[in-house]
Amino acid sequence: MIDPSLIFPAIIDGLAFAMLLFLIASGFSIIFGLLGILNFAHGAFFMLGAYMGVTIFQFSGNFVLALIGGSLFGLVLGMVVEFLTLRRIRGNPIAQIMLTLGYLLIFTQIVLIIWGRISYIFYPMGLTGPTIVFGYTLSVYRVFLIVFGLVAALLTYVFLTRTRLGTIVRAGTEDSEMVEALGINVKRIFTLVFGFGTALATLGGVVAVPWLAASPDMGTTWLFISLVVTVVGGLGSFKGAFYGSLFIGILHTLSEYFFPQVTFVIDFLAMTVVLLLRPEGFFGEKK
Amino acid sequence: MRFFNRNSLNVLTKKKLMLLFLSALFILPLASPSRFYMVLFSEVLIWALLALSYDLALGYTGLVGFGHAALFGVGAYAAALLLRMDYSFFLAIPAAMLFGGLIGAVYGVFTRRVGGIYYALVTLAFSEVIFLVFSKLVDLSGGETGISVPRPDFLRSDVILYFAIAVSVFVVIVLLVTVVKDLRGGTGPRKARIVYLALAIAFLAVLFFMIPSKLSLITEGSMRDRTTTISTMNIYYFLALIPLFLCYLVANRIVNSPLGHIFIAIRENEERTKMLGYNVFNYKILSSTISGIFAGLAGALYAPFILSINPSSVLGSTITINVLLYSILGGLGTLIGPMIGAGIITILADELTGVPYIGQYWMLVLGVFYLLVILFLPYGIVNTLRFKGTSFRQTLKKLASSIRPSGNRKTDK
Numbered sequence: 001m002i003d004p005s006l007i008f009p010a011i012i013d014g015l016a017f018a019m020l021l022f023l024i025a026s027g028f029s030i031i032f033g034l035l036g037i038l039n040f041a042h043g044a045f046f047m048l049g050a051y052m053g054v055t056i057f058q059f060s061g062n063f064v065l066a067l068i069g070g071s072l073f074g075l076v077l078g079m080v081v082e083f084l085t086l087r088r089i090r091g092n093p094i095a096q097i098m099l100t101l102g103y104l105l106i107f108t109q110i111v112l113i114i115w116g117r118i119s120y121i122f123y124p125m126g127l128t129g130p131t132i133v134f135g136y137t138l139s140v141y142r143v144f145l146i147v148f149g150l151v152a153a154l155l156t157y158v159f160l161t162r163t164r165l166g167t168i169v170r171a172g173t174e175d176s177e178m179v180e181a182l183g184i185n186v187k188r189i190f191t192l193v194f195g196f197g198t199a200l201a202t203l204g205g206v207v208a209v210p211w212l213a214a215s216p217d218m219g220t221t222w223l224f225i226s227l228v229v230t231v232v233g234g235l236g237s238f239k240g241a242f243y244g245s246l247f248i249g250i251l252h253t254l255s256e257y258f259f260p261q262v263t264f265v266i267d268f269l270a271m272t273v274v275l276l277l278r279p280e281g282f283f284g285e286k287k
Numbered sequence: 288m289r290f291f292n293r294n295s296l297n298v299l300t301k302k303k304l305m306l307l308f309l310s311a312l313f314i315l316p317l318a319s320p321s322r323f324y325m326v327l328f329s330e331v332l333i334w335a336l337l338a339l340s341y342d343l344a345l346g347y348t349g350l351v352g353f354g355h356a357a358l359f360g361v362g363a364y365a366a367a368l369l370l371r372m373d374y375s376f377f378l379a380i381p382a383a384m385l386f387g388g389l390i391g392a393v394y395g396v397f398t399r400r401v402g403g404i405y406y407a408l409v410t411l412a413f414s415e416v417i418f419l420v421f422s423k424l425v426d427l428s429g430g431e432t433g434i435s436v437p438r439p440d441f442l443r444s445d446v447i448l449y450f451a452i453a454v455s456v457f458v459v460i461v462l463l464v465t466v467v468k469d470l471r472g473g474t475g476p477r478k479a480r481i482v483y484l485a486l487a488i489a490f491l492a493v494l495f496f497m498i499p500s501k502l503s504l505i506t507e508g509s510m511r512d513r514t515t516t517i518s519t520m521n522i523y524y525f526l527a528l529i530p531l532f533l534c535y536l537v538a539n540r541i542v543n544s545p546l547g548h549i550f551i552a553i554r555e556n557e558e559r560t561k562m563l564g565y566n567v568f569n570y571k572i573l574s575s576t577i578s579g580i581f582a583g584l585a586g587a588l589y590a591p592f593i594l595s596i597n598p599s600s601v602l603g604s605t606i607t608i609n610v611l612l613y614s615i616l617g618g619l620g621t622l623i624g625p626m627i628g629a630g631i632i633t634i635l636a637d638e639l640t641g642v643p644y645i646g647q648y649w650m651l652v653l654g655v656f657y658l659l660v661i662l663f664l665p666y667g668i669v670n671t672l673r674f675k676g677t678s679f680r681q682t683l684k685k686l687a688s689s690i691r692p693s694g695n696r697k698t699d700k
Contacts, residue, residue: 038404088662093404094351095665098615101608102661106654113648220604224415231408265419268412275409279401 002258008136010257011250016142016211018249019149023204024222025229026156026241027197033173033236034193037086037096041103042201043223048107049074049202050214054120057209063124070206071199078198082191104219111216119215127210141210148207153242156200160238169193173236225252228271234284243282303465303483307490309532310458316524317455317497325524331633332527333589337606338613338625339531339538340581344391346620347542348574349554351403352394354410355610357417358579360602362387362586364421364428367436367596376439380587387583388576390417395572402557411604418602433597436590450525459494462487527588531626534581538622541577550574554620616660618667627668 028042049070056066081103089095124141131140160166168189172179180186205214225248233244248267255266274281316325337359344350362383369379397409421428428434466487469480541547549570552560561567590596599605609632610625617628635656639649664671 038407085658085662089665092665094611094615094619095661097407098611099658099661101611102654102657105608105657106651109648109651109654113651227408228412231405231412235404261423265416265423268416268419271412272409272416275405275412276397276400279405 006257008134009138010253012133012136012138012142012146013257014250014253015246016145016149016249017253018245019145019152020204020208020212021225021229021249022149022153022242022245023207024201025226025233025245026153026238027200028226029230029233029236029238029241030169030173031194031197032230033238034169034176035082035086035190036093037100037194038093039197040097040100040223041081041107042100042197042226043221044104044107044219045074045078045198045201046205046208046222046226047111047214047216047218048077049205050209050218051111051115051120051205052202053206053209054115054122054214057122057124061125063127066206067203071203074199074202075195077195077202079191079195081198082194086194087187087190104223108216108219111219115214115216117216119213121209121213123210139211145207145211152200152203157238165189165192225267228267231271231281232274234281237281237283240281240283247282304486306461306465307483307486310462311490312528313454314458314494316451317494327634327637329523329527329592331630332524332531333585333592334609334613334629334633335626336527336531336534336588337582337585337610338617338629339534339622340578340585341610341614342619342622342625343538343541343550343581344394344575344578345614346622346625347547347554348550348571349557350394350398350571350575351407352410352575353407353604353607353611354394354412354414355582356602356604356606357410357414358387358390358394358582359586359589359606359610360421360598361390361417362583363590363596363601364586365583366587367434367590368427370437370439370591371434376591379439380584383583383587384580385583387586388580391576391579391582392572394579395575398571398575399568411607414602414607415604418598418604421598421602428598431597431599433595433600435595436593438591438594455494459491462491466491523592527592530584530588534584535622535626538581542622546570546573551620612657615667616664618669618671618673621667621669621673624667624669 024042024046027045028039031037031039031042052073053066053070056069057063060066085099086096089099127141127144129140130137131143132138133143158166160170168179168184172186172189172193176186179189205218208214229244229248230241231244232248233240233242248270251270252263252267256263259266315328337355340358341355344352365386366376366379366383369382370376393413394410397413398406401409422430466484469484542550549560549565552563552565553567553570553574557567586601589601593600610629613628613632614625615628616631617624617626619625632653636649636653639645639652642649645652
């Protein structure tokens with residue numbers, strides 16, 4: 001039933017998928033950790049990033065430009081959303097969830113109005129076609145995704161642990177009132193971090209297009225899967241987002257390869273089981 | 288709007304106004320000009336029942352669950368499958384309530400392990416699992432195309448017509464009695480009495496004009512007149528209204544009983560309730576189960592109403608999102624609020640599609656509407672009206688100060 005020659009390609013695909021998951025889930029997790037917001041619009045940001053990437057690539061034909069444009073767009077969008085709306089309802093978690101759900105709805109509609117119901121895909125120069133690794137034929141783009149994701153993870157890690165801003169973010173995750181008491185403008189940090197998390201999601205959206213294409217139902221699908229990843233890894237934990245992505249990415253792809261009838265079911269089952277056995281996730285902290 | 292402040296509307300008058308509103312609901316089919324609106328109103332009633340069930344768990348016990356779609360969808364599927372096997376509708380309804388209640392009980396058991404945001408996520412995941420399992424079991428659920436649901440037999444008879452007439456006669460008698468009593472010497476503030484009297488008399492006048500014309504159409508008109516009249520009354524309306532009415536009475540009784548007060552105590556301060564000696568876990572299971580029973584009933588009413596269901600239309604997360612929106616818009620923990628929210632959103636969504644130019648963007652308009660509601664009415668319509676301000680302006684002021692960002696307050700409630 002399980003074809004052994006498929007295991008290696010499945011794991012490579014799983015790793016590539018995990019890197020996309022990491023890009024969306026890390027922002028989701030950092031935002032939850034610092035702001036305490038369960039951002040239901042995160043999948044929609046991912047989707048908007050994908051479509052922005054498509055449009056920029058159509059006009060310029062330059063993949064790097066699409067990556068930069070997509071992330072800048074996310075940064076600005078996230079900061080605007082936080083500054084104009086989320087900030088007003090701090091301390092009302094149900095309203096926050098509802099508000100971000102509203103954004104999911106609105107962004108999906110905007111995508112449907114601007115880009116329509118069809119899905120888009122583009123192929124960056126030099127990253128298409130097959131390559132041979134250890135005697136297996138693999139897609140170049142998926143190998144690129146793994147490298148890209150690892151670099152992004154490393155950079156985010158360095159940002160969080162080695163810079164002043166990153167230290168403030170980590171401190172804020174522990175106790176944001178204390179950080180405020182130390183004379184740091186936490187509200188501004190909140191806006192910045194929300195923008196940063198959104199930028200990670202839109203960047204993930206742009207790199208996802210050449211493999212998975214951009215479609216209007218992405219917002220919900222990726223929201224659910226990033227929820228699963230962050231919950232399994234531990235809500236609010238950066239490390240958890242990384243290992244959670246690896247775990248769910250590989251689990252998801254293996255089930256897709258070998259047991260297609262349980263795909264997605266197994267993801268949500270994993271989430272349910274983790275929540276019931278260890279609600280704080282693998283790397284989350286017990287409250 | 289000083290006229291309608293808290294003090295002038297005493298309990299007695301409130302009850303009378305409620306009676307008036309209810310009579311209006313029951314007589315609506317006799318006065319309705321077209322079938323279209325009756326279908327819309329029936330849908331509103333079903334969503335109102337679902338919103339009511341959600342309010343018991345979320346609004347009163349504080350269980351923030353995101354899995355309400357499963358309760359509704361399982362009820363809908365239970366009823367649909369039984370009806371397809373030619374079982375009576377009166378068997379399908381309790382079966383749906385049983386399944387809804389079972390899943391509600393499972394949600395309640397989850398609270399033993401997880402709370403707060405984690406409870407929300409585990410219910411979401413559980414309901415997604417149920418949705419996916421149903422989607423993949425094509426033989427059972429019909430997959431993407433779904434299954435058609437037969438209408439229960441008794442709905443095709445004229446019974447409902449006689450029922451409607453009986454109800455209207457009853458309502459007329461009740462209204463007349465209250466009006467006569469009030470005229471002969473009622474109590475309460477004068478203004479409120481005048482309002483009630485005026486409304487009741489206007490209402491009776493409308494009835495005296497509407498009912499005879501309808502009745503003459505049925506008794507003297509041709510067979511065709513007769514069938515169209517009955518069909519404009521939309522039989523289904525009563526089938527939704529009566530359970531909703533009964534459930535509201537039950538829910539209202541529960542939340543005003545000692546049991547309801549324990550639910551509220553759990554919502555307000557779980558630790559303290561535990562310290563007072565209550566077994567919080569059991570009460571949460573109970574609340575969640577009751578909520579599930581009502582939601583299952585709503586599902587059972589929905590399936591034969593819409594005539595065809597598929598997993599994403601009854602089990603999809605859209606249901607949960609919608610019911611959350613109804614509750615937020617109307618006001619959590621008020622029972623009546625979420626029902627009003629369901630009415631506003633369902634009717635608005637329906638009307639928006641017909642508007643030229645913006646009609647095709649109605650989802651977008653609705654989305655913006657949601658955002659505005661959440662930003663400016665985060666406690667819902669009914670809660671806003673119930674703020675203890677004596678005037679409308681003061682209420683607004685209080686509201687404005689309550690939604691202003693208050694530093695960095697992390698809430699782990």
